[in-house]
Amino acid sequence: MTELDVTILMPCLNEAETLEVCIRKAQKGLEQCGVAGEVLIADNGSTDGSLEIAAKCGARVVHVADKGYGAALSGGIKDAQGTYVIMGDADDSYDFQSIAPFVEQLRAGYDLVMGNRFRGGIAEGAMPPLHRYLGNPVLSWLGRLFFGIKVRDFHCGLRGFNRERILALNLRTTGMEFASEMVVRASLENYSITEVPTTLSPDGRSRPPHLRTWRDGWRHLSFLLMYSPKWLFLYPGFFILGLGAILSLVLFPGQFDIAGIGFDIHTFIVGCFSVVMATQAIEFAVFARRFAASHKLMPQSQKQSFITEVFTLERTLLFAGCLIVLGFIGLLSCFLQWATSGFGPVEYTTMLRVLALSMTIMTVGVQTVFMAFFSAITEIPTK
Template identity: 55%
Template sequence: MRTSTAIELDKTLPARAPARGPAPDSIELSIVMPCLNEAETLAVCIRKAQQYLEVSGVRGEVIIADNGSTDGSRQIANAMGARIVAVEARGYGAALIGGIAAARGTYVIIGDADDSYDFRALQPFVDALRAGGELVMGDRFLGGIASGAMPSLHRYIGNPVLSFLGRVLFDNKISDFHCGLRGFRRDAILALGLRSTGMEFASEMVVKAVMHRLDVCEVATTLSPDGRSRAPHLRTWRDGWRHLRFLLTYAPRFLFVYPGLACAAFGVAGIATLAPGSVTLGHIELSATTMLFAAMLLLLGSQLISFGVIARLYGVASNLWPSSRRVEWFRARFSVERGALAGGVLTLAGISGATLLIGGWATTGFGPMDGIALMRLAIPAMVATLLGLQTVFTSFLIGLVDTRIT
């Protein structure tokens, strides 16, 4: 499937170095291709990109971000007049970070050098960038995926599931989260501080662009079977997991806070319901043992919520993602002293409850006691004590992570 903007490739076009272009500061577009032993397909990709620039009139350059090729890829790129940027750090993301940093264009379009993307059909990306787009994603599902171009596992499960999670976790409408053909304003993407060196770089770019509220849009593009005889660098399960891990790591609300709130809510409900006495549901009796598990849920929930708060603040303090109104509201009102005071009150309440229990036991001469009744009193005292101590120590940890909190 070809878009209307595709430029027919002249098969007779010689593999020559293009004429000297304009001064570096007048380059509008840099086409960057990561490369690791792509000798089979690199020449045709460079040729297509060069012909797009020649026919469209866009002032541009073709950059090959070489990641240590040993099959003659660098010699091919040099013979065809492409700029070669040697990137020593290994990985898809590392190669692109190096290539983008070296680019001289106002806009950058990145795409794989395996001939699966048509570098003659870049006009929709350029048009969207000129119209104000800061990140323009290709949508392969809209433009068309040729037979055999994408494994069924990727096409019907991997990409749709990860793209769905990306939309839900980060509140956006991007249909194809992992399309390798995309364009962007170089300065806008450099400002994001991208750092992933592996395949998850593709996810990091989209996630951070959304979090920083860049103008993100999509245009239809096509995907063809790559022209290589060897297996691709992508590894389904390893790289799929790395993408999923990245998405979850950058969404602490969904990874920590929401599960923590659910656990804490069930725990509080269980303790409050069972503290006065046992509850019978049909033939099932819920008693002190169930209350103990409710306490476990409450403690687990409080820990997860703490992890979420710390992760969110750490991300902001480390410039992994931008701040938000919720974060600034929390920063304005929280202090280590207030947190420690609240934790101290909870701890004191728990210790007081335990003291009353010991006092009641003393009145019996420290003899036998009703175990069920004892647990109904001991569990709330234990939970309050542990929650209080956890709050105290978490408050100090928050102060250490985020130095703006005093």
């Protein structure tokens, strides 16, 4: 059992300019809250005297060899002695003296307490306009849309959490997207999450920040997509499938005119290809979700358990086999029609429609066979 209530954790990579003031504020914050705590510096290879500053100020240091923001924080969380951890950057942009709301909510039983800079106040020049008006709002909105997380400031670096609960998530990312992974995984595991207002000030460093707008923004966005197979694969797949199916059904009998514009065989082929693309996207969603559940990246939902029980490997292969046979029958009918003409010229549009539809059905069937086996591989137990 831990002896301390709170660990204030700061990742550090050459933060000599601002480290001391951050440590002093953190110590003051612990004192004002009246809690037993420590200040822990997760050093990621500093060479500018940061370690000496931390020792002089009475902070504890843990050395993390693996490089990256997330790697440093992971190492620090594992080494922390507090029941609760409050993490924040060591650039003097967050006010560690004002940690009382975080401590209060953690003691109330919340697993994760996020800071909200938009509610607490962002000082002039503290956040680039691109981050303030586009990056953070858009990524936070996507987080709420994809995962139903009621958090308005998805990427606030000042946050508190129950150490044991976060360790149980086995977070894996090593870069800036670690902040997103923590919130997403906590939400998927139905952890209790809340927000408290916090402030953001211009950092006190003379050098540029480690954050790179477009690179790290893309890493956050791609992470959100990869952890949401529904929005990455399933919903786009259903949309394309609906569009392709409508085009195929409407145009299979023959040309269809809208406002004097004739849609014929070429549009029909577009519809058939759309069905193939859509089927692949939907099957990717199934595979990604099963893979994530089997490797404990996401919890297995009741809906997923039901689908897995109903669509066993054998039943899926039987369904795929029926599609292959049906497509082959259509393909065979085209061949016989061609044979009856002495393998000479045939009526172009009619045969091509049957041929395209038959090949589409066969392709979907074969694709489903591969997906069924590929998906089943993820269920093989591993040590």
